[in-house]
Amino acid sequence: MSSIGIGLVGAGWMGATLLRRFSEHEGVQVIGIHQRRREKALEVMNELGIGEGLYCDDFEKMLSMPGLDAVIICSTNEAHGQQAIAAMEAGKHVFCEKPCATRYDEFLRQIELEEANPGLVTFVDYLMNFDALENRIRRMTSEGVFGTITQIQVNYRHPINIAGDKKWKLSGERMGDAIGMGIIHSLSVMLNIMAEQGANPVRVYATTSMVHRRDFDIPGLWNLQIEFSNGATGFCFGNVDQANGYDAYHHIHGTEGGLIFDSLLDRPQKVRVWSEKTTDGKWIYPLDAERCKAEGVEEHQWPAETTTPDSGDVMEHQTGACVSHFLECIQKGEQSYLSFVNSAPVADLGWAAQISAAEGIPVDLPLDIERAREFFEKKES
Numbered sequence: 001m002s003s004i005g006i007g008l009v010g011a012g013w014m015g016a017t018l019l020r021r022f023s024e025h026e027g028v029q030v031i032g033i034h035q036r037r038r039e040k041a042l043e044v045m046n047e048l049g050i051g052e053g054l055y056c057d058d059f060e061k062m063l064s065m066p067g068l069d070a071v072i073i074c075s076t077n078e079a080h081g082q083q084a085i086a087a088m089e090a091g092k093h094v095f096c097e098k099p100c101a102t103r104y105d106e107f108l109r110q111i112e113l114e115e116a117n118p119g120l121v122t123f124v125d126y127l128m129n130f131d132a133l134e135n136r137i138r139r140m141t142s143e144g145v146f147g148t149i150t151q152i153q154v155n156y157r158h159p160i161n162i163a164g165d166k167k168w169k170l171s172g173e174r175m176g177d178a179i180g181m182g183i184i185h186s187l188s189v190m191l192n193i194m195a196e197q198g199a200n201p202v203r204v205y206a207t208t209s210m211v212h213r214r215d216f217d218i219p220g221l222w223n224l225q226i227e228f229s230n231g232a233t234g235f236c237f238g239n240v241d242q243a244n245g246y247d248a249y250h251h252i253h254g255t256e257g258g259l260i261f262d263s264l265l266d267r268p269q270k271v272r273v274w275s276e277k278t279t280d281g282k283w284i285y286p287l288d289a290e291r292c293k294a295e296g297v298e299e300h301q302w303p304a305e306t307t308t309p310d311s312g313d314v315m316e317h318q319t320g321a322c323v324s325h326f327l328e329c330i331q332k333g334e335q336s337y338l339s340f341v342n343s344a345p346v347a348d349l350g351w352a353a354q355i356s357a358a359e360g361i362p363v364d365l366p367l368d369i370e371r372a373r374e375f376f377e378k379k380e381s
Contacts, residue, residue, distance in 0.1 A: 005029045005067040005070070007030075007032040007033070007072065008030070018072055031066075032054050042055060063086060077180065080096055085113065088113040092120070093326075097125050098124055099350070108369070114340045122336065123329070126188035126338055126343065128248070133271070133307065137193055138192060145273075145275045146253075149230075151251070154190040154249070155250075156236070162214060170215050170216050178221070178240045179238065181240050183350075186238065187236060187349050199228040201228055201229075201234070202227050206354075213242050216240075223236075245263075247264055263308065267308075268288035269285060271287050272285055279300060284300050289301055345365075355375050
């Protein structure tokens, strides 16, 4: 494919950022932009030098535009599922902002369509996985630096932006749930780390709280305990309401090593690592060049450009890497490791957590489809 024609749905905060990233690639052609508020779409289009004639006031109409190969979905959460389904039914590749869907039946349909159309590339934007820190942790895990992981904690505490036209996030009907709104980033990171050891989640127990600082009509605070197939336990404390800064705290403990990442500390102190295999069991600070030199462990110093997931500013996220990955998958005819199907265990964990919190019991994974279908049909009716 010499060029890739894209259509954007939703030209808000994230949509505009992704459009900039796609526009940086040669061979990418913007075919159409659909946004409910025309003036918002034109503002972004003018900024990027995109002709106003490419504005499309109807999503279905955009899907039929000549030259359209892929659809970038950045609309409000409740629309993700239906729009992704419509795009796939029209034979288009799909780049979908998380959550992939807010309704369980739409999630199942996405899985069904991907399995029935192996030529379509799909991608769910769990962008924390593209951060240099996360890449390094996965590599260290696969190399046995930590031994067998026995405990892992990955948090997501970030007061999501509800200013101005983002107030829709206060509504559970439109946002879905707080897991899909942001906490799922941490779950995807955790599952991908554990996958390096061949470990899958087998059970989750979740609790929530309706204590709020802001006017959410659903729980903004979640606590998850996850059991893995290798006997490890995972913990995730998530909060999209009550937080001060961007807390993506990691704590990995294994039989031969461990790692702590505290996103709220100054950069030299953010990461601590120890390993019987590589550091003789001593804690080191790989982002602190001066300390590594003073302690004679310069060989374990991480590159200065090592990025860490510690910002609520979307412009500082790894959106460029996500876009490059998606385009490369299309060009090579390969499916993404974060496709609807391949990332389904992440979404499945989120659905199971909702059932666990509502019923007050642990829920086994993989999730029983019929049980889940019955639960969400009652919830959504």
